[in-house]
Structures are given as C-alpha cells and as structure tokens.
Amino acid sequence: MSDASPLVLVVEDEPDLADLYATWLSSDYRVRTAYGGHEALDALDDDVDVILLDRRMPGLSGDEVLAAVRDRGIDCRVAMVTAVEPDFDIVAMGFDDYLVKPVTKDALRETVSTLCTRNVYDEGVQELFSLASKKALLEAEKSSTELEDSEEYAELTARIEKLQSELDETVGGVDDHDSFVGFYQDLDRNSSED
Incomplete structure (x- = not known):
C-alpha cells in the first residue's frame, strides 16, 4: 500500500448499488467502480488494495x-458481496471475507477497514484470517449435521489448527508488545465470529 488512502474496487453489476457502495466508502478511501466482470478486469491493477466483488454477474461471474x-498475482484482499448463500464450495475460493446482501453501510465500511488492516500482515496470517472467516460463515449458515458430514469443513478446520500452531511458534519471536497485542485482538475478533 502507498501513502495515499487505500484503493477499493467495487465490482457490482447493479450500477445504483455499486454507486451506493462507492458513496459509503469515498470519505475514507479512493474508490473505483466496475459495473461487471469484464470492466473489473480492465480496472484491476497493483494499486488496488481491496475488492468488493459481486458473485453473480452476467458475462463474467465474480468467481471468474x-x-x-489470483492468477494475475494481484496482492489485494477480496470480499465477496453477494446474494448467493454460501455453501461448502467457498472453502476452495481465494477470497478473504463474504458478505451476504443486503449489506449495511457499517458492515461494508467495517469489512473494508478490516481488510486494509490485514494487508500489513504476512501471507500466513492473511490466510488464517481468510480461513477463520469462511469457518465462521459456514457455522452461521449450516447445521451441525451438515458441518459434521462435510469433508471440506473438516479440511478447513484442520488447516486452521495447523496455521494457528505455526503461528503460535512464530509469535514467540514477536518483541513489539503493541504489534503482538494488536495482532491477537484482530485474531480474537475473527475467532469470536466462529
């Protein structure tokens, strides 16, 4: 990220909704809007810090x-903002957060703020946050039986436990108290959503 305010790319095929999201964010962030998947790829570059991405769009879907x-290697955080109810397929997707429409101004702003904060963490920590977000989402949307029967959910849980274990070993080397406390506050906030 540069010294300028973070750049958010809003990708939404409903122009009124895209413009509304942009308005909600414009006081704190630089914002680009794209009214579809192809337009999003044209607007995408290494300056983008966060993408708010509609999942279901004609032409080129949010999944595509x-x-x-990810194929282009763009290092940014991505939140899916969609009416598509999450299913176990989200485990394999490379997003960082998932918001189900309708989305409030506060929820959208908080998500962007959190994702901008995550940009300063290393790749392993970013992955842990992303996986914890997916786990919390699935636990909120699926029954305990569905979770118990899901191989994807079991693999997700195992990956989180492995990353947390690796992180516990790494954190032993953190000597900046404020960084240590701030990191665990972020992690606790995500874990409390579980």
Whole structure:
C-alpha cells in the first residue's frame, strides 16, 4: 500500500448499488467502480488494495473475476458481496471475507477497514484470517449435521489448527508488545465470529 488512502474496487453489476457502495466508502478511501466482470478486469491493477466483488454477474461471474485476480498475482484482499448463500464450495475460493446482501453501510465500511488492516500482515496470517472467516460463515449458515458430514469443513478446520500452531511458534519471536497485542485482538475478533 502507498501513502495515499487505500484503493477499493467495487465490482457490482447493479450500477445504483455499486454507486451506493462507492458513496459509503469515498470519505475514507479512493474508490473505483466496475459495473461487471469484464470492466473489473480492465480496472484491476497493483494499486488496488481491496475488492468488493459481486458473485453473480452476467458475462463474467465474480468467481471468474476472483480466479483472474489470483492468477494475475494481484496482492489485494477480496470480499465477496453477494446474494448467493454460501455453501461448502467457498472453502476452495481465494477470497478473504463474504458478505451476504443486503449489506449495511457499517458492515461494508467495517469489512473494508478490516481488510486494509490485514494487508500489513504476512501471507500466513492473511490466510488464517481468510480461513477463520469462511469457518465462521459456514457455522452461521449450516447445521451441525451438515458441518459434521462435510469433508471440506473438516479440511478447513484442520488447516486452521495447523496455521494457528505455526503461528503460535512464530509469535514467540514477536518483541513489539503493541504489534503482538494488536495482532491477537484482530485474531480474537475473527475467532469470536466462529
């Protein structure tokens, strides 16, 4: 990220909704809007810090845009903002957060703020946050029986436990108290959503 305010790319095929999200964010962030998947890929570059991505769009879906973002190696955080109810397929997707429409101004702003904060963490920590978000989302949307029967959920849980274990070993080397406390506050906030 540069010294300028973070750049958010809003990708939404409903122009009124895209413009509303942009308005909600414009006081604190630089904002680009794209009214579809192809337009999103045209607007995408290394300056983008956060993408708010609609999942269901005609032409090029949000899932396809997300795959293209990751294939291009763009280092940014992505939140899916969609009416598509989450299913176990989200475990394999490369997003960082998932908001189900309708979305409030506060929820959208908080998500962007959190994702901008995550940009300063290393890749392993970012992955842990992303996985914890997916786990919390699935636990909120699925029954305990569905979770118990899901191989994807079991693999997700195992990956989180492994990353947390690796992180516990790494944190032993953190000597900046404020960084240590701030990191665990962020992690606790995500875990409390579980």
